[in-house]
Amino acid sequence: MFKKVLIANRGVVAVRLSRTFRKLGIPYVVVYSEADADHPYVKEADEARPVGPAPARESYLNRALMVEIAKETGCDGVHPGYGFMAEDPIFAQMVEDAGIRFIGPSASHIEAMGNKVKARELMAGADVPVLPASGPVGEEVSDFSAYIDKIGLPMLIKAAAGGGGIGMQRIFEADKLAGTIDKTRQLAARAFGDGTVYLERYLQEPRHIEFQMIGDGKGNVRNIFERDCSIQRRHQKVIEESPAPSIDAEVVGKMSDILVNALAGWNYDSLGTVEMLLDHDSNLYFLETNTRLQVEHGVTEAVTGLDLVEAQLGIAAGKTLDQVLPTDISTSGHAIELRIYAEDxxxxxxxxxxxxxxxxxxVSGVMTETxxxxxxxxxxxxxxxxxLVIAKGETRDDAIARSIAALEDFAVEGVKTNIPFLLNMLRADVFRDVRHHTTLAEQFSKTAA
Amino acid sequence: MARLEVKSEVTGTVWKIEKSVGDSVAEFDDIMILESMKMEIPAPSPADGKVVEILVEEGVAVEEGQVLAIVES
Known part of the structure; x- marks a missing residue:
């Protein structure tokens, strides 16, 4: 195992990681920016090192300084947490080149899955279903009828050079296609200097289902059940649960096998999550792969009793999957995670x-990490x-009841929080009856405004 | 003619100023985009009119409620 590990992150995940390091008796180092010096976890750490001023690009995203701190403090492992440099292949490689283990997948896996087009091709090549799409459509193309046959409606027009949803347009009627493509091309040419677009099938009101994967880099890969993370605002998750409620076990089982084979074929070597969309006919489609510990890993831990960070550390230290996980993993009960955000x-x-x-x-059955x-x-x-608030119950209804009790008991003054929003959602029939989907939170917001 | 204040809804920094003094704007047109907690927050014009003052620069920190610009309507 590791002699000493650097936590190259801050906030809730730094607290989460230190919990496992303490349990295992592994000394750990935390870093803090000028804005974070007073947090309790910084004071309670075995060692704490300043990492620069408040802006992240000058502190938590400073690759060279982070590696330097790891070397200076004698760490033989760096855990990137989630966010910041967790999916930065350059940082992962810099850590490894310094003779320190990056506790996550190899830089090549991070890079392959980080490129959305490449990731989609890799997945499609491994029999993972992907949404029908056009590939790049150059500015010379003017007849789109073939795309309507191939992709179907509704569809999404995206700027090929774009990102973050900029310039994205939805098309519901065939006769609107040519005009909207023209508009998107102009917008893309202005914003990105490239008018190339691509077209993709648009799923209406899908559920977000994701598969917790783990591989040891020796060809062994397992799937540790799935999570439903359909409640999202601004494309960020706010409520996550495991197992996914009211879902066809056969569909999940088949997908689990496909994903295990795919990741084993690439010799995947850490924790990772394959995110998918579920349509109303029980079809799952690839969305993206996160090559890191997920914020919502705690619901999987709550229902399986595993410590995923411990398993991840073991693999990074060279152990096999059999050595870090029990042979039989089952779930008991139902777990819900609520992300408490400082926001209106x-x-x-x-x-x-x-x-x-x-x-x-x-509240009994409820854990809060902050x-x-x-x-x-x-x-x-x-x-x-x-x-993060994680509520575990015997059933989903029990977990919802405990979640509500926890939120009612959570007292925060001085900033606005999303607790009223979370309570509305947990009490809504549409959520309780499992008719929820990825655009529900935004619809709630519109009704309330 | 009314002078209308464009106020920041959040504490954060000015990311991008989209309009200049003298520009005509429609109601809800973004005069600038702020950044707070890794989110982009627009500061839209409260009415149709003309930008007569820009009171901040890109990159500076702003407080919730701070006046960012003046629109004459």
Whole structure:
């Protein structure tokens, strides 16, 4: 195992990782920017090192300084957490080149899955279903009828050079296609200097289902059940659960086999998550792969009793899958995770300030992980996550009831939080009856506004 | 003619200023984009009119409620 590990991250995930390091008796080092020096987890760490001023690009994204700190403190492992440099192949390689283990997949896996077009091709080549798409459509193309036959409606027009949803248009009627492609091309040419677009099938009100995968780099890969993360705002998850409720076990089982084969074929060598969309006819389609620990890994841990970070560490230290996981893994009960964000519960605008009151819930079956305490300051520099609340019940209804009790018991003053939004969602029939989908949160927001 | 204040809805930094003094704007046109907690937050014009003052620069920190620009309507 490791002698000492650097946590190259901050906030809730730094707290989460330190929990496992303490359990295993592995000394750990945390880094902190000027904005984070006063958090309890920084003071409680075995060692803490400053990593620069508040802006992330000068601190938590400073690759060279992070490697330097790992060397100086004598670490033989670096855990990137999630976010920041967790999916940065250059950082992963720099850590390895310094003779330190990067606790995550090899840089080549991070790179392959980080390129959306390449990842889609790799998945399609391994029999993973992908949504019908056109490939790049150059500016010389003017007859689109073949695409309507191939892709079907509704479809999404995207700028090939774009990202983050910029210039994305939805098409529901065939006669709107040519005009909208023209408009997207002009927009893309202006914004990215390239008018190339591509077309993809658009799924209406799908569910987000993701598969927790783990491989040891020796050809062994397993799937540790699935999660439903359909409640999202601004394309970010807010409620996640495991197992996925009311889902065809045969569909999930078949996909699990396909994904295990695919990742084994590439010799995948760490934790990873394959995200998919589920349509109304029980078809799953590839969305993307996250080559890291997921924020919502805690719901999988709650129902399986595993410590996924411990398994990830073991693999990074050279162990096989059999050595880090029990032969039989089963689930018991149902777990729900609630992401507590500092933001307006209707408009989802971020909210900053000092936490005059911060009292985490005391409810049986509920665990809260947070880097904050009363008097703590929520700054505009990083993501708005204040805490993760994980509720475990015997059934989904029980887990929902505990979630509601926990949120009612969570007292926060000084910043606005999304707790009222989460409570509305948990109490809504559409969520309780499993008719939820990825655009439900935005619809809620519109009704409330 | 009314002078209308464009206020920041969040504490954060000015990411991108989209309009200049003298530009005509329609209601809801973004005058600038702010950044807070890794989110882009637009600062839209409150009415049809003309931008008469820009009170911040790209990259500076702003407080919730701070006046960012003036639109004459």
């Amino acid at each position: 519960p209707v408009k989802f605008f971020p909210s900053t300030g000092t936490l005059n009151t911060f009292s985490v819930p005391d 880097h904050l305490a009363e008097g703590g300051v929520v700054t505009p520099h990083y993501d708005p996550m204040l805490a």
